Amino acid sequence: MLLDIIFNAFNGLIAGSFYALMAIGLSLILGLNGVINFAHGGFMALAAYLAFTLVPYVGFWGALVIAPLLTGGVGYIVEQLVVKRLYLRDPLYSLLATFGLALIIQDMLRTIWGAQGLPLAIPDFLNQPLSSTYFFVTGYRLFVMVLAVVSTAGLFAALRFTRLGVRIRAGNKDLETISAVGVNILLLRSANFMLGIVFAGLAGVLAAGQLGLTPTMGDQLIMPSFVAIVVGGVGSLLGSLLGGLIIGVASGITTAFYPAGSEVVIYLIMGVMLIARPRGLLGQEGLFE
Amino acid sequence: MALKTLQGGGYGRRGLLKTGAALGAAGLAGPVWGADTVPVKIGQIDSTTGNFAVLGQSQIKGAALAAHELNAAGGILGRPVQVLVEDDAGSPATGIDKAGRLLHQENVDFFIGTVSSAVSLSLSQFAEAHGKVFVCSGGHVDKLTGAGCNWATFRVCSTTWILTDGDSKTLYDKFGKKWYFLTTDYAFGHSEQADYTKQVTGYGGTILGGALVPVGTSDFSSYLIQAKAAGPDVLCLLLAGDDQINAMKQITQFGLNKSMAVAGALFELEQIAALPEAARYGVWTFEWYWNQPGVPHVAEFVKRYNTMYPGLYPSQRSWFGYVSVHALALAAKAANSVDSVKVAKAMEGLVLPPEIALQPGKPMFRAEDHQLLLGMFPGEVNQTGTYPHLMTIYDYVPGASIALSPSETGCTITYPS
C-alpha cells in the first residue's frame, strides 16, 4: 500500500511539472500584465503543432528550442493587437478577450493541421523505462521534470541577475514608479508577455512528446494551471512551481484510492486555500484583494 | 446546394470542381432535376469540432459519398438528396439546438449522424418527439436500442455486446484466461466491461480486477502500476477516443506490452494513424474494414471513396455514414414515401444489399430494437504498416450470431397512434 502511494506520488510530481510550467507562464502574465490569460492552453497547443512541423527539419531538440520561441513571437503579435488595449480596464475584459482568442487558436489549429491526432517523435534513448520495477520512470518523463526545474531555475536567475529581470520584478511591485524612473513599461509588458508565452510553448512541446497532439489539448491543462497559481500564491514564481507540484501529487495520490475524485480534489484544495489563506503558500499579501 | 454537402467534410469549392471533373469523366454526372423538385433533406448532426471531430468527419464523408451516388442514380423517389451537416461539438445541448434549426428552418425529413453517446441519446429523444426517423450512425451506447429505444431511432453501429462478443473468444483462445480491465468511467465503458466479464467468465476465464479511469485522463501511470501488479494475460483497454491513444503510448513507454497482451473492443482506423509506430499493437474488433479481398463490391467502393477524397481510405466511420444514407433511401423506396412512420416500418427487417453491406454477411435492421446486425472484424494492428494498411483482420463474425436476443435488450417499441 505504501509502495502504491509512493509510486503515485512520484507520478504526480511528473504531471505536476507540466502544471508548474504552465502556471509559471500564467503567473508572469498575471503579475505584470494583470491579465488572466485564458488563451494560455491555446499557445501551448500552438507550440506543439509548430514543433510537429519542425521536427523533420531540425529534429526534436531543435524543435524544442525553436517552437516555443516562435510561439513567443505569436504571443507578441497578439499582445500588440489585443491585449495591450486592455491593460487599464477591468480584468473582465482581458479574460473575455483571451477566452475568445482560445477559441480562435483551437479552430485555426484544427483547420490548418486537421482534427486528426498526431504523434510527436521523441529521441529513442529517452523513450525507455529506467528499470523494470520503476517502469513508469521513463527517460522522457524524468527529462520533463528536470527541464521544468532547470527552466524555472533559469528564470529565477534571469529575474535576479539580468536588467530585464530586475525590471520585471520591480514592475510587479510598482509599475508606476519604475515608469517614473524612466523604464519603458510598454516594452516591458510586451517582453513579459512573450516570456510567459515561451514557457507555455515549452510545456506544449514537452506535453506533445508524451501525449501527442490534438487541437483540444490546451483545454485540459488550463484549469489546473490556474489552480496551481492560486495554491502556490499569486505573484510568486516559486509558489507557482510548488503549487503545480502539489496539485500534481495530490491528484496522483487520490487516483490510488478514489480515481473519480482525482479532479475534484484539485478544486477542493484551491477552495480551501482561498478561504484559509487567499494569498497562497508563498504569495504576497493583498496583491489582488 | 451540393457544396453544402461536401462542405461539412471540410472539402470546399476546389474539391467540388475536382470531383465534378472526375465524376464527369467517369460518366457519372447525374440527371437534371426539374425546376420545382423539392429535395429530400437529411439532417446530419456530427462533430466537426471537439474531441470526436476526426471520427465525425469520416462519417460526414461517407454520407456525402452516398448522397452523391444516389443523386447520380436519380435520387430518392425521383427527388434529389441533400445532406445538411451541422456541428454538434460533442455536446448534446448543441446537438439539440442544431437539430431544431434543421427541423424548423430547413424542414429536414430525417436525421442521421452522431458519434458521442450523449448526443445520440438526446437526438433520439428529439427525433421521436418530433416524429422524424433518426438513423444513428456512430453512437454506441447500449440504451439507444435498449431500454431507451423508440420507434424513430435506428442504429447502424454496434451495441457493446456485439462489439465485445466480436473478439472475446478470439482473445481468450489466443492469449489467456486472466484478464484485467482499464475502463473509462462512463456508460459505454461500463457496458463493455460488463459484457466482456460475462463472456470471459462464461468461457471459464477469471477477471483479476479493473480500474475505472475518468474521461479525459492523459496520465495512466497510476492505473498501469495497478495493472502490472495484477499480472494478467490480457490487459483489456476500454477507453474513450484520445484516452485510448495516450494509454497505448504509455504502455509502450513502460514496456508493459512485452509482458501482457493488450486488446479490447472499439478502436478506429483514425486512432491508429495517430499512434507512433512503437505504440501500434493489440487485438481489437473492427466494425468494418476496407481491405476485404474476395468480397464483391468492396474494392469498387474503396475506389469511389479514393476518387472523391484523394489520399483517404474509408474507415468504419465512413461506412456508418454511407449506410445511414443508403438505408434511408432503400426504406423510402420500399415505403414509396418519405413519411417517417412509413419509412420506419419499411426499415424494420430491411436487409442491406451486398453493394451497401460491403461484407460477407447480410446485415439486417432488426424489427424488435431497430439495431443493424452488422458483422464484426476482429484483427490485430500492424506495427510496421503504413496508412491504410494498418490492420490484419483475422475473421468475420456475423452480427446475428453474436447479438443479444431482443428480449435481453430491454427494448419495447411503440408506434404513435
Place this chain on the structure above:
Amino acid sequence: MNEVMRVATAAPKPRLNDNRRERLGLLLLGLLLITVPLWVPLVGGYADLASRVLIYALAAMGLNLLLGFTGGLSFGHAAYFGLGAYGTGLMLANYTGNTLLALLAGTALGGLAALVLGPIAVRRRGIYFSMITIAIGQMFYFIAVRWNGVTGGEDGLSGFSRQPIFGWPLTSTHFYYLVLGFFALGALVLWTVLNSPLGHTFVAIRENQKRLVFLGIRVERYVALSFAISGLICALAGSLNALLDNFASPDDLKYTLSGNFLIIVVLGGMRNFWGPLVGATIFVLVQNYVSAVTQNWMTVLGLVFVISVLFFPLGVMGFFKRRQRH
C-alpha cells in the same frame, strides 16, 4: 440606510419625458414578445429558438445583477444554471410528473447552492472572488460527470420530458409562453430588487466599495445576497432549459457556458437592465446561423468575444445610451 441613499442617488432626477418613453418602450417590448410565435417564422426563426433566447437572457440578467450592478465578476454562474437543469430533470425522471413542481425543485436547488456558497465566495474580492467562482463551477461539473448513477455522467440525463400542466400540453408554442411567463416573473423580481434600497446598495458597492465599509455597511453580506438572488434566477433559467431540451448534461455546468453568459452580458451592455436580452438575442442568432454558413464557427464566436471587448465594451445598449446623451 440614509447614508447609502445619499451616496447612491447621485443620478440626475428623471425628466417626465424619460418616464413616458420608458413606459412606451416597455409596452412595445411586451407586445413584441407576446406575439413572437406569429412573426418569428416570417424572419426564419421558430418558437424553440425564441425560448432559447429568453432562457439565456434570463440567466444573463441574473448574472448581470451580480456583475453589472454589484460589480462581482463571477466566472462560474453556469453552476447554478446547471443545478437548476439537473434538479428539474431528476425530479421529472424519478419522482413526479408535475412539470411545475420539477421547475420549482430545480430552481430551489440552484438557489440554495448560491445561498450557501455565496458567503464563502464573497469573503475575498477581486480576482480571488473570480477564482473561487471558477472552482465552485468546476467542482459541480466534475460531480455531474463522475456521479454516473444519478446524473448519467458523460451521457447526460435523459428519459424525461415536460409533461402537460393541468392538461395543457407543452408544445413548442405553448412552452414559449411558459418561458415568457417565467421570464417576466424573473425580470419583475430583478426590477423590484434593483429599484429598492437593497438594489441601491448593490450599485453603491459597485461604485465605491471602500466608502461603504467606512460607513459601517457589512459589504460581504450584501454581495452574498446579490450572489444568492442572481444564482436563483440563473437556476430558474436552467430549469426552463432542461424542459426545453428534455435533457440535461454536464455541458450545462461547464465554464464555457459561464463564459457565454458573460459575453452576453457584455455584448448587451453591462449596466443596462435590458442589455442581457439584447445580448442573448445577438448571441443565439449568431450561434444559430453561423454554423450553417461555415465550419469555422468557433473562430467567428471567438472574434465576437474579442471584437466586442475591444470596440464595444459598453455593449449595444451602452452604445445607444451614449448617443442619447449627446
